[in-house]
Every structure is written in structure tokens, then in C-alpha cells.
Amino acid sequence: MKVKDYSYETFPRYTVNIDGALELKGNKENLRCRMKDVEYQKGCMIRFLFPNTILDEERKYPLVIHVQGSGWYKQDMNDHIFDFMPIVKAGYVYAIIEYHGAPEYKYPTQVDDVIKAIEYLKENYQNYPIDFKHVFLSGDSSGGHIALLVALQERYNFKGIIDLYGVTNFMTFNNWYSKYDWHEERNVTDFLGSLDIELLMKASPMTYLKENMSLPPFLILHGDKDHVVPITQSIELYEKLKEYHYDVIFGRVHDADHGRSIFYNEDVYQTIIAFLDKHQ
Template identity: 40%
Template sequence: MKLPKDVKVIKGNRENVRARMDREDVVYQRKAGKNLHIRFIYPQQDNVDRKYPLVMHIQGSAWFEQNLNDHLLDFKEIVTAGYIVAIVEYLPVPYGIFPSQVEDAKTAMRYLMKNVDDYPIDPENLFVMGDSSGGHAALMCWATWNTNKLDTTTQPLPQIRAFVDLYGVVDLATLSEDNPSENYESIGTPEAQLLGGYTPEQHPEAAEKASVLHYITESTQTEPLLVLHGTKDSLVPFNQSVRLFVHSQKMNQKVTFYAVEDADHGKSIFYNEQTMQVMIDFLDKHKTSNYNWF
């Protein structure tokens, strides 16, 4: 095609990947009278029909009602690197007390695998990720995925290649020690709501069962875990992830830990280019080797 004089030309990139969303979310279960949703972000390439690895992300919200849009733009680079991101909603407190969130995440993954032919998902390359309270649920999944613990059924779960924890709560019993300026003794706190209206001090047994360290021993079978946490996190103390990393090293678990300097609880300093590349490199490292998309 001959172009008119002075028309400027931009060369199209046949390997470019864009991110797209469906118009409506998927309801994966109805629980306590509430529909729980999955919001998908897909990679899209012109004239390409293929299956993509899946990152199932458990949304953070202090265990309350979740905003599934919170990280849509933060995760765009993961999608354009060739991954489907499925953001999972769980039943919020005070209705969903522990371990409801963990059960919901496992139910969501079973739903996705049951209906995998409806999506461009490669079931051989599955990842689980979560941030904040969703990071807490992701950690609980990491510690119990290969067991029947914290689950509603003994139906086998699919193999997960690796897990990602973004500034998740690790140990409810030590939150007050790690952040003395915060009041964790009120039954109105998110932690108390998670435990059914009891503070960790009031119900230490429940707090222990809701803490990932309780489940990690030398014999625990886990997949590789990536942990990222801002050093100036004002909501979930940075030392929570330090506790997880130190304990996991003692128990010979495969954990990689990155401290994000000067970053608060998520936000722009945390979700920077280097942080996102660390996450993508970790996913790429652990997916099956027969992928060479670009």
C-alpha cells in the first residue's frame, strides 16, 4: 500500500503482548449467602492461540471486603510477560473466620482446574500469590497444599510450581512484639476478627493455628517460595517476613527473600520496576522449560 507523502510510520511489533480483561467476573462459589468472584487479566497477542501459565492471586484487605481492582495495574507486567493473573475473592470477616480464606483459595483453584478447558490456562504451570492478608492465605496454602489440612475436602489439589508472598502476615502471636506502637488487644482489630472475635492474646491456640510457622517443619513438603516485604511497612511489620525466612532456613525449606528498601505496605515504592522483574524472573525460573513464548 502506497502511503501519502509525509505520513509517519510506526512499525508494528508482532511479538507485543497486551493485557485484557473480561467484561464480567466469574463466580466460583457461593458461601454464607455471598457470591465469591475471580477477576481475570489475560495476555493477548494478535493471531496467537495458546495456553498460558496461571498466577492465582489472593487479594489483600486486612481480611475484610476486598477490592479486586487494587493491583490490576501493578500486575500488568506479569501479564505481558506471558501469565494469566486470576485475582481471587474470599469470604471476608466477620463471616469468614480462619481458615475460611485458605479454604476459599483452594476451592478457587479446584474450580479453575475443573473448568480449565474454558480458559487459556496451562494446568501444568500454576502459581499461587497473595498480598497482605492475601499473602497470609497464600502462605497457609504453601504450607498445607500437599496435605489435607485447612481444607474442606480430601479431593487432590493440582501441583503448584511455586508460591509468592507479598508482605503477608506470618505469626499473629508476635505482631505486637514486632510493632509495639500498634494496638492488637482490641476485638475490633482485623486479627481478632480473623480469630472469631478473640485477640491473639485471648486465644493463643487459635493464633498459633492461624500462623504459618506452626505448619513448617523439616518434613513439610513445600514448593519454592518468594517473599517480598517493604522495610518500612507500617501495617504488617517487616520482621514478620524475617521470622518466616529464618524459620524456613532452619527447616530447610526453599525460600527466597527480598527486602524492598524504604517501601511501605505495597504502594508505589514497593511496586517498582525491579520488584516486578524479580517476581517475573522467579515465575519464569519455576515454570516448565518447554515455554519460549517470545
């Protein structure tokens, strides 16, 4: 038998009893997650995570541009595919940005790469299920650091900024416990080229935060047992944003280390989704 002019809604459902079969419910509103990689410049890709449903192939979704952390070295672009899936299934596109890694490429290459990726998305969003009127910027760890440097340049009208345990101030990094002394760590030197004080300040997002800037709302999340980036880095940013009367939410994730499974849990997902839903 043949059905002409097939669509999902008009195609007949098989309703004849099947002896002994389990009868399971399908969910026509359920979103699944699919992935697509696009090279936005030579050697660097955007890894898209798209929501997808059978009923609405033409739907456009708000976009979260996420800068993948890596200690500024070459990124593992598979690191957050599953971490962000619950947010994608809530109806958001993730565009995970790859940048050129240290030590071959030094600051500000990584900042410039993210700006190039954003420009690519601005020029090509029509090719993807993206509503570019609703764009957020996010980043974790070193990616959070780069995302903050981009956000505080005020070049783009983001709906919100999500900082996940990012570095905010090299000058105060050693003010709380960490297994690293960043005056001695090789990856900071590999990233910056030196530990010159002026360079450390120039590469610190806190340097750029001023009063009366045109900034979107911030969501900052950090584990209180982070052994890599001290939670005080996020607290410093949070308190300064509050002092300047910006819209900011800080979430302390109890017992969470630097990301990982304790951090990426239902409370964190619901907090991020609520922030995105409120400000999209």
C-alpha cells in the same frame, strides 16, 4: 475489495505512501492484558488477567493464583489490576481470588474459599488460556497470610509460592514497629472471632512449617518501611525456611511501605518474573 479466507498473516498490508503521516512500528509479539470476571461460588469471583497477542489466540500460559489482601475484610478487587499488568504482559495469567470477608465470615472461611477457587480452576482451566501444569500461588498482606495457610497444607503441587508482605505469625506480630498493636486491633477479632491463644496459633502459617515437607520454592518480598505488617514477619518465615533447607529467596524492598507505588516498581517486577521464569 474482498480477501477470502482471511487470517492476520495473509491479509494485505496497505503500503502506499501517505504524505505527512508518521510511520510507527507495530510489534506482533507484544502482549496486552485483558480482564474477565467469573463467579466460582455465590458471592465470590475470580478476576482473570490474561495476556493476549494477535498471533497466537490458542496459546496456553502459566497461571499465578493470587489471593487479594484486604485486612480480611471485603476486598477491593480493582486494587491490583494495574500492579500485575507487567507480569501478565511477560506471559502469565493472573487469577485474583475473592473470598468472603470479615466480620460476617470468619476464619477458616477465607482459606476454604481459596481452596474452592483452586478446585474450580482445576475443573475448568480448559475454558481459559491456562497451562495448568504450571501453577503458582501468590498473595499480598492478609491474602499472603491465607495463601501461606493453603500452601503449607501441601494439598497442591504448586511450582512456587510468592508471599508479598503477608502475616506469618500472630504470636510475634508486635516484635517490631507497626502502627497497629494487633492485640487491640478490631480486624483481627473480626477475622478470628477472638484472641484466644490456641486460635491465634492455629491461624498462624508458621505453626504449620515443619522439616521435610514437600514444598515448592518460595519468593518473599517485603518493604522495610511497612507500617502495617512488620517486615520481621517475612524475615521469620525466611529464616525458618532457610533453617529447614527449603528453596527460598527474600527481597527487602528499600523504603517501601505496605505495597503501594514504591513497592510495585521495576525491580520487584523483574524479581517476580525471574522467579516465575525459573520455576515454571
